[in-house]
Amino acid sequence: MIGASFATALRPRFDRISMLEPDDGHAGHALSTGQADERVEAVPEHADAVLLACPSDQIAGWVVRLAAHPGLVLDTGSVKGALVREVRNALGHLPTNWVPCHPIAGLERTGPAVADGDLFRDRKVILTPGPDVAAADRERVADWWRSAGALVEQMDPEEHDQVYARTSHLPHLLAFAYLLGIEEDDLAHTGGGFRDFSRIGGSDPIMWSGVFERNRPALLAALDGFERHLADFRQAIEAGDMDRCRSLIAAARARRSGGSDP
Amino acid sequence: MIGASFATALRPRFDRISMLEPDDGHAGHALSTGQADERVEAVPEHADAVLLACPSDQIAGWVVRLAAHPGLVLDTGSVKGALVREVRNALGHLPTNWVPCHPIAGLERTGPAVADGDLFRDRKVILTPGPDVAAADRERVADWWRSAGALVEQMDPEEHDQVYARTSHLPHLLAFAYLLGIEEDDLAHTGGGFRDFSRIGGSDPIMWSGVFERNRPALLAALDGFERHLADFRQAIEAGDMDRCRSLIAAARARRSGGSDP
Numbered sequence: 296m297i298g299a300s301f302a303t304a305l306r307p308r309f310d311r312i313s314m315l316e317p318d319d320g321h322a323g324h325a326l327s328t329g330q331a332d333e334r335v336e337a338v339p340e341h342a343d344a345v346l347l348a349c350p351s352d353q354i355a356g357w358v359v360r361l362a363a364h365p366g367l368v369l370d371t372g373s374v375k376g377a378l379v380r381e382v383r384n385a386l387g388h389l390p391t392n393w394v395p396c397h398p399i400a401g402l403e404r405t406g407p408a409v410a411d412g413d414l415f416r417d418r419k420v421i422l423t424p425g426p427d428v429a430a431a432d433r434e435r436v437a438d439w440w441r442s443a444g445a446l447v448e449q450m451d452p453e454e455h456d457q458v459y460a461r462t463s464h465l466p467h468l469l470a471f472a473y474l475l476g477i478e479e480d481d482l483a484h485t486g487g488g489f490r491d492f493s494r495i496g497g498s499d500p501i502m503w504s505g506v507f508e509r510n511r512p513a514l515l516a517a518l519d520g521f522e523r524h525l526a527d528f529r530q531a532i533e534a535g536d537m538d539r540c541r542s543l544i545a546a547a548r549a550r551r552s553g554g555s556d557p
Numbered sequence: 558m559i560g561a562s563f564a565t566a567l568r569p570r571f572d573r574i575s576m577l578e579p580d581d582g583h584a585g586h587a588l589s590t591g592q593a594d595e596r597v598e599a600v601p602e603h604a605d606a607v608l609l610a611c612p613s614d615q616i617a618g619w620v621v622r623l624a625a626h627p628g629l630v631l632d633t634g635s636v637k638g639a640l641v642r643e644v645r646n647a648l649g650h651l652p653t654n655w656v657p658c659h660p661i662a663g664l665e666r667t668g669p670a671v672a673d674g675d676l677f678r679d680r681k682v683i684l685t686p687g688p689d690v691a692a693a694d695r696e697r698v699a700d701w702w703r704s705a706g707a708l709v710e711q712m713d714p715e716e717h718d719q720v721y722a723r724t725s726h727l728p729h730l731l732a733f734a735y736l737l738g739i740e741e742d743d744l745a746h747t748g749g750g751f752r753d754f755s756r757i758g759g760s761d762p763i764m765w766s767g768v769f770e771r772n773r774p775a776l777l778a779a780l781d782g783f784e785r786h787l788a789d790f791r792q793a794i795e796a797g798d799m800d801r802c803r804s805l806i807a808a809a810r811a812r813r814s815g816g817s818d819p
Contacts, residue, residue: 474809500806524737544762547736
């Protein structure tokens with residue numbers, strides 16, 4: 296889905312789009328709709344860009360194998376620190392042709408049939424290139440994403456992982472743990488609040504267990520913080536300290552709006 | 558908001574709608590828009606129905622004071638068990654003219670300016686009447702709510718509180734505790750998942766600290782369950798047991814849809 300959406304959005308920028316796709320159904324769809332011009336068995340030797348839209352646990356292997364490729368290599372994984380460490384451990388350095396990317400879009404569905412050339416429009420794409428990637432190459436990659444309508448930003452990979460542990464990975468973990476306590480009969484008594492709160496709890500088990508594994512240190516740190524705040528609430532509720540409870544809720548509410556406590 | 562919405566929806570069913578409203582601005586709005594016919598200083602002696610749409614901590618006092626009123630008394634509080642206990646403790650019994658109601662609608666905003674005659678349409682209203690309320694009186698109250706388009710259901714008050722602790726009160730508590738861990742700079746990196754998950758974290762501190770206080774036993778029980786499930790996840794993540802993590806996520810996801818584990 297990510298790969299075909301990128302190809303669709305970037306169609307005018309490239310002469311030829313080749314696709315390395317193990318799934319025959321996906322490959323057939325992409326060819327018949329013109330998302331790709333050809334299906335290949337190996338990465339073409341003279342590609343300007345290689346987009347890795349593969350499962351996250353295969354990214355590092357591809358980056359290592361493509362370290363001497365003349366084109367620029369882009370991945371789309373949602374965890375960056377562990378990936379950078381894995382590649383550095385394998386090669387002893389970071390390839391200068393690799394610009395790690397995290398498009399903040401389209402995590403819920405997979406496959407080229409749900410691809411969308413507007414998927415990245417007005418969405419953030421975070422780049423976490425190593426220090427030895429040439430400024431002109433970083434700018435080329437940023438420019439491709441901007442062609443797809445994205446808002447490009449550069450971050451340190453570890454800082455990226457800490458921020459997304461708090462804003463994305465932890466909420467998924469909490470929604471999953473919350474849903475495990477819901478009983479069948481409870482579902483007749485759910486409203487809009489439940490639906491919104493638990494929507495991300497419908498996300499894919501394989502993808503998310505992978506995210507949790509790869510971003511373990513930052514996720515556990517975010518979880519530690521959450522558990523401290525939850526313990527504050529429990530203590531206030533158990534003690535019947537409603538002034539404290541009100542001030543915690545008011546502070547939480549202010550955090551959401553990014554404004555000050557009203 | 559609840560009171561004016563009920564009055565608007567039920568307008569054709571009553572000859573005269575009197576309003577006991579301490580706020581001059583709210584009262585003026587309700588009179589000028591025809592939501593109410595008159596503002597009164599005391600509950601009219603011969604009203605067929607008295608709707609208590611007051612703050613939750615004032616409901617029990619009104620139910621007790623109106624125990625001998627010839628009309629039917631309806632409240633709209635979102636916690637039922639503690640309320641029933643409080644009234645029973647004060648009177649030694651439950652008034653036969655009181656039908657406790659919980660409309661599952663409209664918790665986010667207040668005041669008659671945001672009232673809506675369609676607020677209750679297709680929304681559940683839970684009734685938790687005591688055993689001595691006449692069947693005909695329960696039916697009259699149910700019929701009024703159905704006139705407003707609501708889906709009426711009867712439950713035991715303690716069971717009601719346990720179910721809503723899990724489906725509504727706990728998610729609010731978790732969203733509040735989660736938001737306390739969000740840093741100012743994180744807000745630039747939030748997407749649709751964050752927005753949906755944290756939306757209920759913008760709810761009113763006074764109302765929700767009151768709900769937490771009144772539904773303390775059921776809320777703490779729901780919180781205990783959540784913490785056990787969260788500990789299961791933490792253990793799986795810390796141990797790198799991704800099979801376990803995947804199966805927990807799959808079970809959570811199945812809970813949401815009410816279906817079986819795919």
